[in-house]
Amino acid sequence: MFDLKGSTVNREEKNKVGPTTILKDVNFNNDEKQIYLQESEIENVNEIVSKDANFLNSLKIMDYSLFLIKLECEDFENSLFPNEYIKINLDLNLGVMKV
Numbered sequence: 270m271f272d273l274k275g276s277t278v279n280r281e282e283k284n285k286v287g288p289t290t291i292l293k294d295v296n297f298n299n300d301e302k303q304i305y306l307q308e309s310e311i312e313n314v315n316e317i318v319s320k321d322a323n324f325l326n327s328l329k330i331m332d333y334s335l336f337l338i339k340l341e342c343e344d345f346e347n348s349l350f351p352n353e354y355i356k357i358n359l360d361l362n363l364g365v366m367k368v
Contacts, residue, residue: 270289270290270291270292270336270337270338270339271291271292271293271294271296271297271301271335271336271337271338271339272291272292272293272334272335272336273293273294273297273334273335273336273337274293274294274332274333274334274335275294275333276294277294277295277298280293280294280295281293281294281295281296282296297337301339304337304339318335321333
């Protein structure tokens with residue numbers, strides 16, 4: 270699980286205890302750096318994040334987190350459905366999702 274804010278300042282969980290530990294941006298940058306989404310999900314995720322950001326902006330609130338849960342899939346690259354998913358690299362230093 271990751272609590273992502275698009276910043277690396279004070280955003281590392283140094284005590285990686287177990288699967289219920291909530292990790293942060295630096296942990297994601299060091300360990301993961303990418304997620305897989307179906308093409309149809311990419312537009313939905315971008316739309317939701319944009320709407321959330323606009324709503325928070327209208328309230329003059331600038332704090333935003335994206336809570337990401339990683340599901341393990343053994344040998345995903347060779348699974349039955351890898352072509353339905355697109356690998357997305359997340360550059361959290363810029364707070365941007367690059368497809």
